Amino acid sequence: MSMINGFSDADAQRLGEQERQLIERRERLLGPAYRLFYERPLHTVRGEGVWLYDETGRRYLDAYNNVASVGHCHPQVVEAICAQAGRLNTHTRYLQEGILDYAEQLLATFPAELDRVMFTCTGSEANDLALRIARHYTGGEGVIITRFAYHGVTGDISELSPSLGAGITLPAHARTVRAPDAYRLGADNVAAILAEDVRAAIADLRANGIKPAALLLDGIFASDGVLPDPAGFLAEAVAVARAEGLLYIADEVQSGFARCGERMWGFERHGVQPDIVTLGKPMGNGQPIAGVVARAEVIEQFGRSVRYFNTFGGNPVSCAAGKAVLDIIQQERLQQRSEQLGSYLRDGFRRLAERHELIGDVRGAGMFLGVELVTDRQSKSPAASQTRRVVNGMRERGVLISAAGPLENILKIRPLLVFEQEHADLLLESLDSALADAQV
Amino acid sequence: MSMINGFSDADAQRLGEQERQLIERRERLLGPAYRLFYERPLHTVRGEGVWLYDETGRRYLDAYNNVASVGHCHPQVVEAICAQAGRLNTHTRYLQEGILDYAEQLLATFPAELDRVMFTCTGSEANDLALRIARHYTGGEGVIITRFAYHGVTGDISELSPSLGAGITLPAHARTVRAPDAYRLGADNVAAILAEDVRAAIADLRANGIKPAALLLDGIFASDGVLPDPAGFLAEAVAVARAEGLLYIADEVQSGFARCGERMWGFERHGVQPDIVTLGKPMGNGQPIAGVVARAEVIEQFGRSVRYFNTFGGNPVSCAAGKAVLDIIQQERLQQRSEQLGSYLRDGFRRLAERHELIGDVRGAGMFLGVELVTDRQSKSPAASQTRRVVNGMRERGVLISAAGPLENILKIRPLLVFEQEHADLLLESLDSALADAQV
Numbered sequence: 001m002s003m004i005n006g007f008s009d010a011d012a013q014r015l016g017e018q019e020r021q022l023i024e025r026r027e028r029l030l031g032p033a034y035r036l037f038y039e040r041p042l043h044t045v046r047g048e049g050v051w052l053y054d055e056t057g058r059r060y061l062d063a064y065n066n067v068a069s070v071g072h073c074h075p076q077v078v079e080a081i082c083a084q085a086g087r088l089n090t091h092t093r094y095l096q097e098g099i100l101d102y103a104e105q106l107l108a109t110f111p112a113e114l115d116r117v118m119f120t121c122t123g124s125e126a127n128d129l130a131l132r133i134a135r136h137y138t139g140g141e142g143v144i145i146t147r148f149a150y151h152g153v154t155g156d157i158s159e160l161s162p163s164l165g166a167g168i169t170l171p172a173h174a175r176t177v178r179a180p181d182a183y184r185l186g187a188d189n190v191a192a193i194l195a196e197d198v199r200a201a202i203a204d205l206r207a208n209g210i211k212p213a214a215l216l217l218d219g220i221f222a223s224d225g226v227l228p229d230p231a232g233f234l235a236e237a238v239a240v241a242r243a244e245g246l247l248y249i250a251d252e253v254q255s256g257f258a259r260c261g262e263r264m265w266g267f268e269r270h271g272v273q274p275d276i277v278t279l280g281k282p283m284g285n286g287q288p289i290a291g292v293v294a295r296a297e298v299i300e301q302f303g304r305s306v307r308y309f310n311t312f313g314g315n316p317v318s319c320a321a322g323k324a325v326l327d328i329i330q331q332e333r334l335q336q337r338s339e340q341l342g343s344y345l346r347d348g349f350r351r352l353a354e355r356h357e358l359i360g361d362v363r364g365a366g367m368f369l370g371v372e373l374v375t376d377r378q379s380k381s382p383a384a385s386q387t388r389r390v391v392n393g394m395r396e397r398g399v400l401i402s403a404a405g406p407l408e409n410i411l412k413i414r415p416l417l418v419f420e421q422e423h424a425d426l427l428l429e430s431l432d433s434a435l436a437d438a439q440v
Numbered sequence: 441m442s443m444i445n446g447f448s449d450a451d452a453q454r455l456g457e458q459e460r461q462l463i464e465r466r467e468r469l470l471g472p473a474y475r476l477f478y479e480r481p482l483h484t485v486r487g488e489g490v491w492l493y494d495e496t497g498r499r500y501l502d503a504y505n506n507v508a509s510v511g512h513c514h515p516q517v518v519e520a521i522c523a524q525a526g527r528l529n530t531h532t533r534y535l536q537e538g539i540l541d542y543a544e545q546l547l548a549t550f551p552a553e554l555d556r557v558m559f560t561c562t563g564s565e566a567n568d569l570a571l572r573i574a575r576h577y578t579g580g581e582g583v584i585i586t587r588f589a590y591h592g593v594t595g596d597i598s599e600l601s602p603s604l605g606a607g608i609t610l611p612a613h614a615r616t617v618r619a620p621d622a623y624r625l626g627a628d629n630v631a632a633i634l635a636e637d638v639r640a641a642i643a644d645l646r647a648n649g650i651k652p653a654a655l656l657l658d659g660i661f662a663s664d665g666v667l668p669d670p671a672g673f674l675a676e677a678v679a680v681a682r683a684e685g686l687l688y689i690a691d692e693v694q695s696g697f698a699r700c701g702e703r704m705w706g707f708e709r710h711g712v713q714p715d716i717v718t719l720g721k722p723m724g725n726g727q728p729i730a731g732v733v734a735r736a737e738v739i740e741q742f743g744r745s746v747r748y749f750n751t752f753g754g755n756p757v758s759c760a761a762g763k764a765v766l767d768i769i770q771q772e773r774l775q776q777r778s779e780q781l782g783s784y785l786r787d788g789f790r791r792l793a794e795r796h797e798l799i800g801d802v803r804g805a806g807m808f809l810g811v812e813l814v815t816d817r818q819s820k821s822p823a824a825s826q827t828r829r830v831v832n833g834m835r836e837r838g839v840l841i842s843a844a845g846p847l848e849n850i851l852k853i854r855p856l857l858v859f860e861q862e863h864a865d866l867l868l869e870s871l872d873s874a875l876a877d878a879q880v
Contacts, residue, residue, distance in 0.1 A: 033743030089726035286529035303473030
């Protein structure tokens, strides 16, 4: 079961004795599910700001991880966690003000109609809960996703994550639609194609006696290859789904919390109104917190007739971390920085494309960036092996990125939101050099 | 959708203005799923050792929460979290030694055959993953649970949690068996009844064309009413299931980590060998960490062909908290204390039974205790309203407990493992008084 940018045993011979032993010990304790990044896995011991440090003290510029989005070990987050962990950490069956203050602050970042929040611990749990809510609300079962979607790892949600590979069998209640790939389908066509596919999926579910419940879409189609443009392309498909009685679930686990620059949430770039939004990854800068935001009517119907209690969900320590993250995004103007530096980086990638034939397409929103590599710009033939070489070449040069997409040929680049221009320049220089090496 | 020991709007009139406003704000932000304990909900602001403090500074003896098991805000756990949060908090796609050290220490508390661990963030995720693994391993789908089981809140697992009430519809692939209730079925009969029910459930699944995958049982049958005795009653049922090719999943989310006294894990009291064990609640003393421990063969078959990655699962901060908890259990001899003080409390409850006709049965293992209340000892008629009065009476007296069981008549008492005898005595005195009031 291979994984893009995954370490494989065949790579082990290149490693030193210490790494080999660590990997062996890991396999013996955790089993084979625990896959590592890179041909030469990174042994991390410390993080600070935009940097991760390995055991030799070498530092790596983090242009990949969208969890520690406000910077590794941000002092304000650490302080919030420490203070609250020493004061109180219990569950939501007791009254507490921290969760309410945080909920208020979080909901204020959403359109007014989205005014209720429920907390979970992981994005998988958030999507799983969103699906339960949507099914309860609609009385339907069917779900529409993109062809190479990733939404999480619970039993119900892993089935709706075909990007997990051959181990996943699409259930009878799921239908897939083509991802809105402007590069391959044409920017002028994606909106109409997506709407048409959604319409057909609904019809096909109905023809098979399955009532549709939800259209579940990643805010930036990360696993489908990072597909943000043209902004607005979601509107028609969402209108079709809602007109047909489906709920639209915006999966913002990856695209949320200022990652996409111009707006706080990925769906906002498309001018659409979700019924449910799911949150996760950067929400607590590493502290396990995630959640579901929804229209009152939707969440209330569920909450009144179904009992849902998540023991650690919304605990005071996780809420304190979440609050610190929102504060930092505002204080350090990270949404604006994401927008500006993301744009700077896209310009930089386009300049690299003048010298590197490998670059077929440059795209992104804010600091969620995709660079698609092709062996031929006319045929757009995917450069999968070169993509792997670039990712590993970047790691050797001390910059962390990864890859995505059904053809395994898209560089997935997500600089921490606290990048400065010097870090962006280092990323661009390293990519220039790694591309030169990979092209040979 | 009522809940044992749940606050209801009808109780609101008794509250002060501040509480009413807090509850209203909560409803407006979080919706109706967020149910509160007690007729007069507790507003918690601080925790320390065995005590929780409300906003007026009044303290409550915590004889209920089995998350902060080693004591609220235990300095060693807080220090471990703070130190690690300031150093590194990232995911398992990089090599890290902390997760391996913790995995080794954790696995050392299990029988030798259970030698692999995978980390999740919640007990629900752990049971969800265990079910995925069992289905993958057996190629089956059917699951056997007890009639009033609780295993979690993901889509797949909530369906296997009939104790969640009428909102839950048992799926076609599930079968229930009678809970091993020695008080109502007879201590000499529970082993044979359970084995017979499991045999019948397997036969019925097969007769309906459903291949059975797993027997999923709580280590102390908490939601079924706290059913620990006679130790050993699981052996025959587990033997039947395993002989028929099912995996036995021991759900130790509630009963694990020394809670049951004489042994670290609930299943060990029965002399049985699980294929998979699930962990959660007290694992990180409030830090969201949970996991699945299993035989190598079982986990490896899954891990080799299915991709599973839990972003926050096994992160360094959660592992540091988990390690601190294991250290504290050993240093403070909490397993022995659970055993001794649990036995002391059961003796105390039995002495109370001499004066309080309401007490029909006293049971428990270690500090997981059940006191069943009946209006008549001959007919064993359940005293549900009195149970509710006792739970609320204890809260008014400054001691936190709750209730469980299909008949809503069992006091669920789980003192923090760091109780001293004086705390046990305070619990007994308060219960004496609350029972006297409830009997009227």
